[in-house]
Amino acid sequence: MSLPDPWQHFVNARRARRVERGLERILRPGTRASGTRIIRNSRELVSFAGNDYLGLASHPAVRAAAASCAKEFGVGAGASRLISGAHDLHAQLERRIAAHRGSERCLLFTSGYHVNVGVLSAFADADTLVASDELNHASIIDGCRLSRAKVVVYKHCDYEHARAMLASHQGRRLLVSDTLFSMSGDMANVGELSRVARDTGALLVLDDAHGYGTLGGSGRGVLEEQGLDESAAHIVTATLSKACGSLGGYACGSDDLIELLLNEARPFMFSTAGTLPDISAAMAAIVIIASAEGRALRERLKTLGKRLREGVHRHGFETGGEAHIVPVYIDGPERAVALSRRLEEAGFIAPAIRPPAAPWNRSMLRLCLSAAHDDADIDGLIQALAASSR
Template sequence: MVGFEQRLGAVLAERRQQGLYRQRLTLESAQGPVVRVDGKEYLNFCSNDYLGLAAHPKVIESFQRAASAYGVGSGASHLVCGHSHPHRALEEALAELTGRGRALLFSSGFAANTGTLTTLLQPGDHVFQDRLNHASLLDGGLHSGARFRRFAHNDVADLQRRLAAAQGLKLVVVDGVFSMDGDSAPLARLAALCRREQAWLMVDDAHGFGVMGDNGAGSVQAAGLGSGDVPVLMATLGKALGSAGAFVAGDELLIEGLIQQARNYIYTTAIPPAVAAAALTALHLLREESWRREHLHQLIARFRRGAAELGLALMHSNSAIQPLLCGEAARAVELSRQLRERGLLIGAIRPPTVPAGTSRLRITLSAGHSEQQVDRLLEELGRCQCS
């Protein structure tokens, strides 16, 4: 009989042999366009801090002030005694920004997605998910007990065929912006199809919230859709808002249903009140400083123009996520290593996160970057491609 030690050891050895072994970086600085690792400074192009708010002085000040008033830990779950005024204020502000009746905080995007899906779905229901959905959406669908179907990436016709063949309650689930490819879901077409087929549409907008839409409300707003088109909206606070946690926004019935039934909400300690206060300040900055989104989109366009001139194999994306396709895992790891030697931090994404043969450098841009830093990125990418 194989013991746990042998099983774990074999998996790790195989990962190393295939160039798929993951290792952590330990930062010695705050998040930002420049970070310090092992005493050396690097240009950072692998963070999800899309608006450059994670170390904003006003966000830090809000965190410190709330920590003094409410302490560090929340002490309990929201339903016991862990729900503080900053949590309530943040939920109300998120509901207002997204144009929905209510919003509900979760400790993470993973918890929000799995908790929502396992609450909404029951055995005999049908859940349809884009093939490139985030792992938390896939896990939530699989663990719900519903009949689980995956449709071809952004293929509305494939989804239509699958929906037409299903009877009963139907839920369609997609990412607003796909985390590894950076492209967007065709939300308007998906919403129209769901209306015809009497299905609900759920959107995980972790990478669109704060970045897309006229006021930063995200992919759903950018597509011209409202709560009637997308009854379930999830987004995270740890990316564009530079904080931590996540939320689900919807009508009164949805949110009360989650409060009463979502195990990931009921049985989890609430995020610290100071984190909620910091996220609320970031939300205010999101509204007041629209230049951050404008600058970010200018940098995205600048990067894509320069990459085209260099003949780089960028994947199609108009988001802050700009994947450079490398193919084999070893090639992605080598390019990442070369760039780090040149002072740039960019992660190599490999299977099982992405399909075999599609390993890539996941380049992410931030409003904190300057045009000169993006030009430096292009210069170094050109050198590494030719070396």
């Protein structure tokens, strides 16, 4: 069917605008050869662009769990949990996560994106003021929009700014932050967030997507890394698609908060439950995360982060963050894109992040580490970066 004229005009104008701003994106298919290797156009590339931080997506126990679950139970859950898609495996995983986090209750969603949209739109409404960190993830921004709340954006990790904005509102208040920021790679100060929330009577929602599994002695995430228990926040969300190597997301909190989500979070109510092999894979991953093997993988991730930062500093680059997401700041978006291209020619995937995804003066190569990288991957990348920037 041909497009009516106004729609053809709309589609053309949108494409022209993207191209003019240098924002046209394309899919670049490839085959995943292992946790850190991607084959594109018959070339094997070392990827520093993934979130499989512990390499669990291809861990034998995680693969085996998904495969045997598919064999025994099939794949799709068949319906949303509230209709007929609630399987014992979902409930078992929720209990396992709640026990690992030390929280009262957990609720699974189909992805981390669904969780944040669901939590924010269920708790915030037109009478709520939401204070949101300027570097929060898009799923938080979209959840805020859907909630119809009044949203104020505070300067990155500036908790006095957040406090002042929250204090100016008469009705219900909600404070929301990533714990480990996905672009800048730095961590929120959860103790400070907790104090602001307590003093202003705000509901504190934290997104631990990049921290769960990768940080803290037992892998509980940024709260554990900072010596805090779960009572530091009202709701903690996270994803099963990064360190857990699977797909899905969860929210943890008290029984009454989770009960509200189960009844009112639309992405939970109106979307099919997570597939059973994904749930089994996540369960196997969390068993590893909480074990001595998980601890060793986290240590390895830390060691690799140190090696990478020291190496790029030796060549005069500035880095940010403190964990397994390593932004390498580059002067100007064009230079960042050119460097990323040259690195790919040298065999490394190191994506350039530029405005609007990065602040206007802060283009970067964003390097994501995995415990599955070896020392030679890191050293090779450092050498290629130094050679490409000459």
